Amino acid sequence: MTRIRLRPAVALASIAGVSSLFLAACTQDASSTEGTESAAPSASSEAPPTEAPVNGVDAKEYASSDPEADSYGFVTPSGKWLCAIIPTKNLAGCASHPTAGPLGVPGTPEIASPDGGPPAEANLIAVEAGKEPSFQNWNQAVFPGNANVLPYDTTLAIDGFSCNVQFSGVSCRDDATDKGFTISTSGYTFEFTPLPVSLPSASPPQIAPTPAPLPQQARGSNQCGPVVYPETGKPATVVIVKGTLRCDEAHTMLTKYFAAPDKSEPVYSFDGWECRLSGDPESAEIGYTINCSDDNGNTVVAQP
Known part of the structure; x- marks a missing residue:
């Protein structure tokens, strides 16, 4: 302590x-x-x-x-x-x-x-x-x-x-x-x-x-602090697009996603979450956009 x-x-x-x-x-x-x-x-x-x-x-x-x-x-x-x-x-x-x-x-x-x-x-x-x-x-x-x-x-x-x-x-x-x-x-x-x-x-x-x-954006979504892509070291903005999830819960979920050894697939499911990658070769240099949703109606996006 x-x-x-x-x-x-x-x-x-x-x-x-x-x-x-x-x-x-x-x-x-x-x-x-x-x-x-x-x-x-x-x-x-x-x-x-x-x-x-x-x-x-x-x-x-x-x-x-x-x-x-x-x-x-x-x-x-x-x-x-x-x-x-x-x-x-x-x-x-x-x-x-x-x-x-x-x-x-x-x-x-x-x-x-x-x-x-x-x-x-x-x-x-x-x-x-x-x-x-x-x-x-x-x-x-x-x-x-x-x-x-x-x-x-x-x-x-x-x-x-x-x-x-x-x-x-x-x-x-x-x-x-x-x-x-x-x-x-x-x-x-x-x-x-x-x-x-x-x-x-x-x-x-x-x-x-x-x-x-939770801070509110114009469209009613919640913008949290950044996370860092482990592969590139670049920050990504975390946005709770829908649902009642807290920022720390969104960060915990994304951290677990980053640590997954088999997340190379376009769609990866874990702990009730389903995360998808999207982007192009240029955006891949700083990190793909990650879109995750769960069965409780929560949607979280991490975008470069």
């Missing part, structure tokens, strides 16, 4: 009791992702060493259900961002939700692709232990399965990192250095934005997470 360590938070000295972050777009050299974007400055002071994170939540409620993944993730209440603290990578970061595509905020640079392809707009903003915050490109989901919602004005703190959600955006930091980032739909800054300090109470209320609803 992972030992949970809650780190000190940084207090925000508010002027006239009002705290807000104004994020602005800016132009940045694509060859470098480090630096600080224009944003309203905020005054801060060191919190007492014994002070717990402001409005801290139980990190166990946000732990991945995948025993192979040592990570703690959450979705913001707006449903726009999926963030995770990953102790094995000494990193905290946020990606666009639910598509896991480019971040899509003003000023996001294009950087090298992880598979050696041409530079592309970054799909992750992150801070690593002892390093400057930066943009990155990942070809895997930042958090496996479905993550719970982290309520507004609360903090998830684990293994030397802290992340909080405010109406102005989501923010994460390396507790040891206080270096971090804040991102919203209107922009970003390579600075951590602490929650306003609240007065401690004798018995603080328990803040329970809520399950993140």
Whole structure:
């Protein structure tokens, strides 16, 4: 079991009791992702060493259900961002939700692709232990399965990192250095934005997470995070076209399909599922489209 360590938070000295972050777009050299974007400055002071994170939540409620993944993730209440603290990578970061595509905020640079392809707009903003915050490109989901919602004005703190959600955006930091980032739909800054300090109470209320609803596409289907074709290492977008299946169940099914030794046939059946391959020689270079359906009326598609 992972030992949970809650780190000190940084207090925000508010002027006239009002705290807000104004994020602005800016132009940045694509060859470098480090630096600080224009944003309203905020005054801060060191919190007492014994002070717990402001409005801290139980990190166990946000732990991945995948025993192979040592990570703690959450979705913001707006449903726009999926963030995770990953102790094995000494990193905290946020990606666009639910598509896991480019971040899509003003000023996001294009950087090298992880598979050696041409530079592309970054799909992750992150801070690593002892390093400057930066943009990155990942070809895997930042958090496996479905993550719970982290309520507004609360903090998830684990293994030397802290992340909080405010109406102005989501923010994460390396507790040891206080270096971090804040991102919203209107922009970003390579600075951590602490929650306003609240007065401690004798018995603080328990803040329970809520399950993140499945994201809805225009035609009513559910788009989940990507999977990776083992043969090519290329990501595929997972879409629940029909049914009541959860994203983590769709990922589990596809993972089992990929691991099947005899799935080379155009149609492969297993555990009540029937999966079909479709595509042409060009699309085969990055992966065929996979269409799977079961007896319960669920249909899942993985497409390059």
